[in-house]
Amino acid sequence: MPVNKNALIRYKTIDNCLRNPYRRWTLQDLIDACSDALYEFEGIRRGVSLRTVQSDLQMMRSDKLGYNAPIEVYEHKYYRYSDRNYSIMNLPLSHNDIETMTEAVNLLRQFEDFDHFSEMSDVVSRLQDNLAVARGSKKIVDFERNSNLRGLRFLNPLYNHIARRQTIKVKYQSFVAKQPRYYIVFPHLLKEYRNRWFLFCTSQKGMLYNFALDRIESLHERTDIPYQDNPDFDPDTYFDDMVGVTHWGKPITIIFWASKYQAGYIATKPVHASQRIIRDKAYDGSMIFSVNVEPNWEFFSLMLGFGDGVRILSPNAVVREMKLKLTKAIDQYSIPTEEYECDDADA
Numbered sequence: 001m002p003v004n005k006n007a008l009i010r011y012k013t014i015d016n017c018l019r020n021p022y023r024r025w026t027l028q029d030l031i032d033a034c035s036d037a038l039y040e041f042e043g044i045r046r047g048v049s050l051r052t053v054q055s056d057l058q059m060m061r062s063d064k065l066g067y068n069a070p071i072e073v074y075e076h077k078y079y080r081y082s083d084r085n086y087s088i089m090n091l092p093l094s095h096n097d098i099e100t101m102t103e104a105v106n107l108l109r110q111f112e113d114f115d116h117f118s119e120m121s122d123v124v125s126r127l128q129d130n131l132a133v134a135r136g137s138k139k140i141v142d143f144e145r146n147s148n149l150r151g152l153r154f155l156n157p158l159y160n161h162i163a164r165r166q167t168i169k170v171k172y173q174s175f176v177a178k179q180p181r182y183y184i185v186f187p188h189l190l191k192e193y194r195n196r197w198f199l200f201c202t203s204q205k206g207m208l209y210n211f212a213l214d215r216i217e218s219l220h221e222r223t224d225i226p227y228q229d230n231p232d233f234d235p236d237t238y239f240d241d242m243v244g245v246t247h248w249g250k251p252i253t254i255i256f257w258a259s260k261y262q263a264g265y266i267a268t269k270p271v272h273a274s275q276r277i278i279r280d281k282a283y284d285g286s287m288i289f290s291v292n293v294e295p296n297w298e299f300f301s302l303m304l305g306f307g308d309g310v311r312i313l314s315p316n317a318v319v320r321e322m323k324l325k326l327t328k329a330i331d332q333y334s335i336p337t338e339e340y341e342c343d344d345a346d347a
Contacts, residue, residue: 010056013037015088024078041157043221151213162187165227171217180217186228189235193245202230243272244298251292255313260285262309271302
């Protein structure tokens with residue numbers, strides 16, 4: 001049975017609601033949630049009718065789409081799943097689904113020799129791994145992921161806004177802001193770094209912003225404001241001189257020492273594309289490297305992650321900043337604290 005996109009949005013919205021055990025969902029609550037989702041993702045303002053949501057609940061309960069959702073009504077007015085672990089997103093693939101997807105993946109593999117396929121090889125490998133699991137085989141590749149990360153629901157809408165060159169209104173609250181703010185921006189790029197997603201966009205005054213998706217609260221299209229490009233933002237070169245996603249001024253040459261326990265790792269997995277070996281393995285197995293990068297937050301975070309296996313040698317300003325961060329870290333452990341224990345349920 002064919003299902004249109006709006007119906008799928010409603011089903012997924014209802015599913016998300018009924019999976020939340022910390023709220024009691026009336027039929028009107030489900031109607032409001034579906035209306036908000038359709039407005040957010042599709043710009044549909046007319047809302048959803050009572051009859052539509054009732055039909056959706058009936059469809060989800062039935063076997064027509066293979067859901068067989070255990071939706072129950074309690075206290076004569078509230079809806080929930082009788083099985084707390086149920087979700088329509090957890091349904092296994094049918095044999096026909098697996099065969100169809102296998103054919104599609106095999107077709108994609110025929111394009112391996114094309115240059116553009118290199119950008120898709122990771123996606124195809126994920127598909128192959130999921131299909132192997134669906135057939136009952138053991139997992140072959142395990143990719144880093146965080147399904148609990150907030151803001152992932154904005155990925156598809158933002159992708160479409162960027163592709164269609166659409167101006168958007170974003171409600172955003174940074175970690176340091178006490179209250180969220182509204183921004184009217186022109187979206188340019190979605191960027192992933194360490195399993196976290198960021199939106200690069202430009203304000204009407206030409207200021208480039210970097211919004212973490214997990215700090216976005218809502219977004220809507222603004223058709224009354226024409227889209228504008230940012231001639232100073234080139235995604236192909238913008239990140240060349242940095243680790244991560246934070247712009248921090250001009251790049252500088254930073255020289256650092258690595259112990260024998262970290263040297264081999266850093267040599268085979270450079271901290272940046274500009275990394276060069278200044279001194280190969282010394283008598284103690286240590287090495288000295290140089291990188292030409294912006295000394296941003298992500299760079300210092302990466303260096304701190306190596307612990308006592310790395311020491312920055314120059315320039316002096318970067319050495320002082322690294323020393324200050326390490327001193328503050330040591331001071332944290334000099335403050336008396338009470339001992340904490342996890343409850344068995346949280347351990």
